[in-house]
Amino acid sequence: GLVRERGDRGGATGLEMGKLAKDVAWCDKELSRPMEVLSSALLRCGRRTKRLGLELGAAIAPFSSQYRLCRYEQMAFGDRRTALKKKMEARTKADGRAAKLMINQTSMKHMGRYGTLERMETEAAMMDEFATEAAREAEEVAMRLQNEVARIGALRVNEWDSSMKVIASGMKEACAENAAIWESALEAFKREFPDLTVPMAQHATIVDGTNNIVS
Numbered sequence: 001g002l003v004r005e006r007g008d009r010g011g012a013t014g015l016e017m018g019k020l021a022k023d024v025a026w027c028d029k030e031l032s033r034p035m036e037v038l039s040s041a042l043l044r045c046g047r048r049t050k051r052l053g054l055e056l057g058a059a060i061a062p063f064s065s066q067y068r069l070c071r072y073e074q075m076a077f078g079d080r081r082t083a084l085k086k087k088m089e090a091r092t093k094a095d096g097r098a099a100k101l102m103i104n105q106t107s108m109k110h111m112g113r114y115g116t117l118e119r120m121e122t123e124a125a126m127m128d129e130f131a132t133e134a135a136r137e138a139e140e141v142a143m144r145l146q147n148e149v150a151r152i153g154a155l156r157v158n159e160w161d162s163s164m165k166v167i168a169s170g171m172k173e174a175c176a177e178n179a180a181i182w183e184s185a186l187e188a189f190k191r192e193f194p195d196l197t198v199p200m201a202q203h204a205t206i207v208d209g210t211n212n213i214v215s
Contacts, residue, residue, distance in 0.1 A: 001053065001056075001057065002053075003049060003050075003052055003053035003056055004049075004050055004053030004054065004057070005053075006049055006053075007045075007046045007047065007048070007049030007050030007051070007052070007053055008046065008050060009046075010042050010043075010045050010046030010049055011042070011043055011046030011047060011050065012046075013042050013046075014038075014039045014040070014041075014042030014043035014044075014045075014046055015039075015043070017035055017038055017039035017042060018035075018036070018039035018040075018043070020035055020039075021033075021035035021036045021039055033192050034189060034192060034193070037185050037188045037189060037192070038185065040185070041181055041182060041184070041185035044181045045178050045181050045182070048174055048177050048178055048181065049174065049178065051174075052170060052171065052174040055166070055170045055174075056167060056170060056171075059163045059166040059167045059170065060163060060167070061163075062156075062159035062160060062162075062163050063160065063163065066152075066156055066159075069152070073149075073152070076145055076148065077145070079141055079145075080138075080141050080142060080145050083134075083137055083138040083141040083142075084138055086134050086137070086138070087131070087134040087135050087137075087138040089134075090127070090130050090131040090133075090134040090135075091131040091134070091135070093127050093130075093131070094124070094127035094128045094130065094131035097120070097123055097124040097127045097128075098124050098127075098128065100120065100124075101120045101121060101124045104120070105120075
């Protein structure tokens with residue numbers, strides 16, 4: 001990603017600086033020396049930064065894979081919503097059939113319409129069976145979803161914790177090595193140009209509103 005690109009650009013800049021140093025060396029060897037030091041530092045820093053990019057790319061693989069899995073998680077929750085909707089609709093129909101049977105049962109017996117009554121009882125029983133089956137399916141979907149969420153959650157905790165440790169360790173090591181590279185380059189400059197004055201950070205003296213001196 002960005003870290004590898006930064007390493008590539010640093011290395012490319014170092015190569016160009018090395019070419020410039022060779023061109024300058026034909027006419028001014030002394031002037032080309034600091035360019036060579038800078039070129040070497042840029043190349044080393046670029047290689048180390050590029051290696052850091054590769055390490056980070058491997059370390060964030062669990063994050064990338066879990067991001068891709070989010071689509072399937074959304075689909076799983078969609079299945080849960082569909083199952084709940086189906087359960088609700090089936091139960092509503094079953095309750096409606098049962099209520100209709102209860103309202104008309106007595107009158108149909110008095111009217112002797114036993115065939116119609118038997119058909120309504122059969123339909124009510126079938127609807128209740130469908131509703132029970134839909135409820136069972138919704139419960140199974142809920143259990144699978146709950147178990148999968150728990151599994152993925154535990155997996156993410158373990159993988160992400162390990163990945164963050166690798167990322168932090170890799171960045172710390174790379175920063176220390178890059179700092180050493182540029183400190184070495186600075187020492188090389190000082191050896192080549194002993195009279196060179198390197199500006200150092202100065203502590204500013206500030207007087208605040210209470211006339212206290214803050215360094």
